[in-house]
Amino acid sequence: MEAGLNTFRLADLVVEGCSRAGDQTWFRVNPPGVAFDVGRGPLKLTGVRDLFLTHGHLDHALGLPFLLSHRAMQGTDSTTRVFCPEPVAAAFERFVASAFALEEREYDYELRPLTPGARVAVGKGFEVEAFATEHPVASLGYHLWRRRSHLAPELQGLEPSEIARLRSQGVDVSAHTEELFLSYCGDTGPAVFEHDPRLFEGKVLLLEATYVEPALRQRGREFGHTHVEDLAAIQERFRNEAIVLHHLSRRHRFEELRAAVERQLPAIAARVHIWGEQQ
Numbered sequence: 001m002e003a004g005l006n007t008f009r010l011a012d013l014v015v016e017g018c019s020r021a022g023d024q025t026w027f028r029v030n031p032p033g034v035a036f037d038v039g040r041g042p043l044k045l046t047g048v049r050d051l052f053l054t055h056g057h058l059d060h061a062l063g064l065p066f067l068l069s070h071r072a073m074q075g076t077d078s079t080t081r082v083f084c085p086e087p088v089a090a091a092f093e094r095f096v097a098s099a100f101a102l103e104e105r106e107y108d109y110e111l112r113p114l115t116p117g118a119r120v121a122v123g124k125g126f127e128v129e130a131f132a133t134e135h136p137v138a139s140l141g142y143h144l145w146r147r148r149s150h151l152a153p154e155l156q157g158l159e160p161s162e163i164a165r166l167r168s169q170g171v172d173v174s175a176h177t178e179e180l181f182l183s184y185c186g187d188t189g190p191a192v193f194e195h196d197p198r199l200f201e202g203k204v205l206l207l208e209a210t211y212v213e214p215a216l217r218q219r220g221r222e223f224g225h226t227h228v229e230d231l232a233a234i235q236e237r238f239r240n241e242a243i244v245l246h247h248l249s250r251r252h253r254f255e256e257l258r259a260a261v262e263r264q265l266p267a268i269a270a271r272v273h274i275w276g277e278q279q
């Protein structure tokens with residue numbers, strides 16, 4: 001098993017992955033079965049076709065050529081789709097091209113540069129939307145939208161046989177709504193909430209919280225990371241069912257972050273999950 005592998009579950013959502021600052025960060029999200037970042041290339045991601053990279057820092061992206069190579073070796077029949085921020089697409093292309101040259105083989109993949117607001121269909125009823133984050137290099141976060149279908153309101157109260165008859169006549173009996181199922185921020189400072197306040201509304205928010213000690217707040221500002229104190233002023237705004245804090249600095253123990261959350265974020269403490277804490 002991958003060292004440091006953890007799992008988070010909420011209803012039918014399963015998130016697996018590893019996240020520690022400067023070590024590696026990757027998540028596999030099911031449904032729909034996509035990866036957000038690829039860390040150093042865990043074998044757990046070999047079966048994943050859609051890889052969404054938030055930025056080029058190697059603790060999030062080093063594993064890309066390894067996964068493409070591994071998928072090629074496994075004879076995966078679907079083209080791997082790699083999504084990344086538009087300004088670093090050429091660098092990722094060269095990175096993978098170097099791996100091609102070293103291995104003297106080609107990988108079946110396509111690189112799709114994204115800008116904030118771009119949307120991509122990923123499996124039945126799901127879309128991923130890119131949003132802007134705050135980091136010293138080109139970066140994006142990703143929203144995962146889920147389309148829900150239910151009986152059109154004007155047809156509610158009808159007998160099931162009548163609905164079946166309408167359906168057989170080709171009438172669309174459904175209405176569709178969209179739910180913000182999960183948001184993944186990658187590495188970011190707290191300005192991400194100004195860029196995209198929808199982060200407060202999604203069902204699950206995967207948010208980095210790198211620093212805990214008061215003395216490290218300035219460091220967070222310089223390097224585009226979130227300090228637990230940054231969340232104190234905005235804690236009343238979180239409507240999410242679960243807030244999953246990840247990317248904790250190796251300077252801190254999980255218990256220190258938990259204690260800081262209890263002390264400084266009472267409005268959300270009961271909904272906060274700390275990635276790695278259960279180990």
Ligand SMILES: [Zn+2]
Nearest residue numbers: 055057135187
């Ligand atoms: Zn980074």
